Structures are given as C-alpha cells and as structure tokens.
Amino acid sequence: MPHPRRTVMAVTSASLVALATLAATGSPAHAVDDPPSTPVPITTPDGALFSYVVNADTRQHTAAVKRAVRHAGGVVVQAWPQIGVVVAQSTNGDFRSDVLAGADGARVESVGATRTVPVSEGTPGSGGTTAYAEEKASGAGRTFDGSLVGATVADPREGEQWDMAMIKADQAHAVTDGRKGVVVGVLDSGIDVTHPDLAGQVDLDKSVNCSDAGKVDESLAGKTSLSGTHGTHVAGTIAAARNGIGIVGVAPGVTLASVKVVNDDGFIYPEYAVCGFMWAGLEGMDVTNNSYYVDPFEYYCEDQPDQYAAKEAVRRAVAFSTARGVVHAAAAGNSGTDLDTNTTDDTSPDDSTPVTRTINNGCHDIPTELPGVVTVSAIDQAGLLAPFSNRGLEAIDVAAPGRRILSTVIGGGYGLLSGTSMASPHVAGVLALMKSQHPTWSPAQLVAAVRAQADDHACADVTGAPCVGTDADNSYYGEGVVDALGAVS
Known part of the structure; x- marks a missing residue:
C-alpha cells in the first residue's frame, strides 16, 4: 500500500488529469481522491513590491512570458530560458491575474508570489x-x-x-x-x-x-x-x-x-x-x-x-x-x-x-x-x-x-x-x-x-x-x- 504522502510521485491517471487542468487554466488541481490542503492566501496589495516566478508552458515561450510580465506592470529580474522560468517583481496587486489574462497569458503555465510579505519585509533569521x-x-x-x-x-x-x-x-x-x-x-x-x-x-x-x-x-x-x-x-x-x-x-x-x-x-x-x-x-x-x-x-x-x-x-x-x-x-x-x-x-x-x-x-x-x-x-x-x-x-x-x-x-x-x-x-x-x-x-x-x-x-x-x-x-x-x-x- 503506498504511503499517503508519496503517491503524488507516481504517474497516475488522476495526476495526468490534474496536469491537464493546470495547463488549461493556470491553476493547479489535486487528485480526486486527495483531500485539499489548507489554503494560505498571499495578499499582494497595490503599491507593495512583491516577487514572483512565472513559468512558461514550454521553454520556447520564455520571451512571450517576459512580454506578459511587462504588460502586467512587472519588471523582469532574471530569466532562465533553458527551463522557461522568469523571475519578476511588481507593485501591481493584480499582477498574477493580469499575467494570466494578458495577450501572452496562454503561454503562461503558472505564476505565483514567492513570499508572503513585500520584498523589503520579513522576519530576520527565521529562514x-x-x-x-x-x-x-x-x-x-x-x-x-x-x-x-x-x-x-x-x-x-x-x-x-x-x-x-x-x-x-x-x-x-x-x-x-x-x-x-x-x-x-x-x-x-x-x-x-x-x-x-x-x-x-x-x-x-x-x-x-x-x-x-x-x-x-x-x-x-x-x-x-x-x-x-x-x-x-x-x-x-x-x-x-x-x-x-x-x-x-x-x-x-x-x-x-x-x-x-x-x-x-x-x-x-x-x-x-x-x-x-x-x-x-x-x-x-x-x-x-x-x-x-x-x-x-x-x-x-x-x-x-x-x-x-x-x-x-x-x-x-x-x-x-x-x-x-x-x-x-x-x-x-x-x-x-x-x-x-x-x-x-x-x-x-x-x-x-x-x-x-x-x-x-x-x-x-x-x-x-x-x-x-x-x-x-x-x-x-x-x-x-x-x-x-x-x-x-x-x-x-x-x-x-x-x-x-x-x-x-x-x-x-x-x-x-x-x-x-x-x-x-x-x-x-x-x-x-x-x-x-x-x-x-x-x-x-x-x-x-x-x-x-x-x-x-x-x-x-x-x-x-x-x-x-x-x-x-x-x-x-x-x-x-x-x-x-x-x-x-
């Protein structure tokens, strides 16, 4: 019997459905037999500088993702075209949804804030x-x-x-x-x-x-x-x-x-x-x-x-x-x-x-x-x-x-x-x-x-x-x- 927290590593029909849903919507899905985890919303108010990662659907679309970042009011900090990952910062509180909804949003597999506080904040020494x-x-x-x-x-x-x-x-x-x-x-x-x-x-x-x-x-x-x-x-x-x-x-x-x-x-x-x-x-x-x-x-x-x-x-x-x-x-x-x-x-x-x-x-x-x-x-x-x-x-x-x-x-x-x-x-x-x-x-x-x-x-x-x-x-x-x-x- 598989261990309850390791079954996600197996390639199952449920996990393939989840990945297909992700590609189509830009939001992850969990397997139908797996209870959801407790949400931890990350609030990104307008004017507060937050850091994000934006993942292209394929590495060939990194340039399109960079354009989507800029259209959403973000700044490209570092791009990794080898893997289709862009690191961005923005003070736009709707940056994530704007990236997904933008002209190049179809090329975005996923986008997420990388911390729960603005870039200038944090609890020293708790990393x-x-x-x-x-x-x-x-x-x-x-x-x-x-x-x-x-x-x-x-x-x-x-x-x-x-x-x-x-x-x-x-x-x-x-x-x-x-x-x-x-x-x-x-x-x-x-x-x-x-x-x-x-x-x-x-x-x-x-x-x-x-x-x-x-x-x-x-x-x-x-x-x-x-x-x-x-x-x-x-x-x-x-x-x-x-x-x-x-x-x-x-x-x-x-x-x-x-x-x-x-x-x-x-x-x-x-x-x-x-x-x-x-x-x-x-x-x-x-x-x-x-x-x-x-x-x-x-x-x-x-x-x-x-x-x-x-x-x-x-x-x-x-x-x-x-x-x-x-x-x-x-x-x-x-x-x-x-x-x-x-x-x-x-x-x-x-x-x-x-x-x-x-x-x-x-x-x-x-x-x-x-x-x-x-x-x-x-x-x-x-x-x-x-x-x-x-x-x-x-x-x-x-x-x-x-x-x-x-x-x-x-x-x-x-x-x-x-x-x-x-x-x-x-x-x-x-x-x-x-x-x-x-x-x-x-x-x-x-x-x-x-x-x-x-x-x-x-x-x-x-x-x-x-x-x-x-x-x-x-x-x-x-x-x-x-x-x-x-x-x-």
Whole structure:
C-alpha cells in the first residue's frame, strides 16, 4: 500500500488529469481522491513590491512570458530560458491575474508570489537554513601555510572527528582524497574563503551570489559575502583541506564553489534556489549540497497556485542541473516528523505568521523531496536517529552523522553544530569521492551506488517515533549509513 504522502510521485491517471487542468487554466488541481490542503492566501496589495516566478508552458515561450510580465506592470529580474522560468517583481496587486489574462497569458503555465510579505519585509533569521543547533565554538584558527597543502600527516583535530570514522572517510583517504577537478557547489549562506582550512579549496570563478532577488551576481564582493556561519561549517565537512591545520573533510582533494542562496535575513526564497541550481548546471559542477528547505513554506502544495508555481520553478531547475550531470544531496529536515505520513504543518509561512494547516499528497519539502535528490537523515555518535531528524520509509535514501559535528566556522575557528544540515554534506563529500573514482558516471548511477553501498542499519526506535521497514531499507536510515570507503573501492 503506498504511503499517503508519496503517491503524488507516481504517474497516475488522476495526476495526468490534474496536469491537464493546470495547463488549461493556470491553476493547479489535486487528485480526486486527495483531500485539499489548507489554503494560505498571499495578499499582494497595490503599491507593495512583491516577487514572483512565472513559468512558461514550454521553454520556447520564455520571451512571450517576459512580454506578459511587462504588460502586467512587472519588471523582469532574471530569466532562465533553458527551463522557461522568469523571475519578476511588481507593485501591481493584480499582477498574477493580469499575467494570466494578458495577450501572452496562454503561454503562461503558472505564476505565483514567492513570499508572503513585500520584498523589503520579513522576519530576520527565521529562514530554513537556520534550523540547526550551535553547541560550541572553539579555536581562532591559524594563518594558512600553503606549503602544508597535500600533507599526509594527520591534522591536529582529526581525532575529534568521530563522524569521519563512522562513515569510513579516514579509510577512504588511504585510497584517494578526491580529484581537484571534481566541483561541489555549496548552496548555502556563503563560505569564509579566508578560513585556513578552506582558503585553497574554493574556486571563486565558479562561485556566485543568488541572494539578491534571484539575480546572478558574479562580483567578488557578492561571491565572498556571508550570511552566517552555516555555509562555512557545511563546506568544512565536505572538503576541509589536508594541510596540517584543524580538521579534514570527507573529500579534501576536491574543489568547492560557493553558491550563496541565503539572504541577510536568513531566507532561501524559491528564486534564490532556482538561480543556485541553474548556476550549478551551467557551470558544470558535479555535486551540490543543499542543507535547507525553500522558504517560506516547509511544504509546497500542488493545489495552491502560488506554492505550485514556486515548486515547479525549483523542480525545473533541479531537473536541468541533473540533466547537465549534477547530483544533489539534501538535508531531510529537522522537524522530527515522518515525511511519508505527516498531514500537518504548523511552521509555514515562516516569513510572516505561521498557521496550522492540513497538507496532502501533493505537499512536499523542497528540494529534498524532489525527484533524483539524495535525501539524508541525521544520526548521532551512537548510530541512533537524531531526535530532530525527519524520517520516512519512502523518503530517506541514506543516513549520515548530524549531531555535534566539528567543522569550520567564520573567523578561522571550529565549532560543533547539529542538524540534518550537518548530515547532508557528509553525503555530498562521499558523492564527490565517488565521482572522482568514476568520472563518467551519471547522477542516476551515483545515486544508485551511494544507496547500494550504504551500510545496512536495523531499526532502533526513538521514543515516540516508530521505525518501519527492514534492516536493508527503513524509515530511519533508508538504505543505511553512507559509506565513503565503498565509494572509492
């Protein structure tokens, strides 16, 4: 029997009817046997500047959609003709209906506001990326000494990295640290490129800032700007250098790219994520890490027009980058819920006032529940599912360490953080090692291999959160604990 919140992923006659209705009307429809989700109307009064995504019915009609945006009183902020997505802003309160009703409206598949407040407003620091726990920060770091790059001796704090031992990264390093030509995009809050463990690891030519309205910002100031320490911590787990300083990442020999998708208030709006995934595909990256959910909704519902349009834009961007050879790892989320069976969301929208709402089969946490993305749950040093980690028999691909993880922080130091945000970069690092050993493998082959090579882990119930499934595949660990040694053997 299919899980109640996963049936939407199957191609059924009901879902085809829903898509046909969407194409004809510009509004999503839910399957007849699926109760509607609770509406969360987004009010866009005249004079208030709002951001929108407008999706063309085909990518060939992007130019027509841009004309429709302008006819409706909007400004095109960024266009992605490769996927038929246009990011726009407008002070016209009727912008959505005017776009759909305009002369070129027939070319518009969907249009939606990407936030519940005007562009200049928001609740600082409540965005998806901030859902982790800072437990301890220590050490001011040391000045980077380029002569130490490539040193084979243990770095001073490797002994504290229980997480690397658990996934056998230390054993994998006896085979390879990864190839420099493999690039991992860190879609996050930016990377501190002056950190002694990261200074030589980041390719600024491949880096970008997407957090200004979803526009591509290739300026040095944009690429190196920071919105908190989260991205720096994630980057260290993936590829902190083997240089005789501090710690060592899962794949210290690969290259990082900073893809900043978090704004200064801590939000990752849909247009930022679209920009990040598109950039990764266009720049030919190999792996991305995504330790966040897209704001302002923890779950984007197919039967809500604004949420559908935003979800569709992100889905297209993920599919485009995957088709260009990029494989994606993503955090499962920190709500302590089962993604398969959860029917309630009380955290959204997080940029204004959250409401308690019913969610249905068409509601998904993005990007982690999008097709082809490796979804990662978090475990602790004892190998138990972390209490905060989301789970789900149909949702989780693999598990990785995510509680009290030592990694790099802004200012040259090191800190312990917890969250599925910390679990996902372990998997991104393993995928980078695997890509180093198998450079011709496609994203689908990499996903299949990382699942197949994971170490089976039997269910071990956490109080109040039943584990279901078999030793080989269950709701806590998916296919098992990710295995770095297997990736390079």
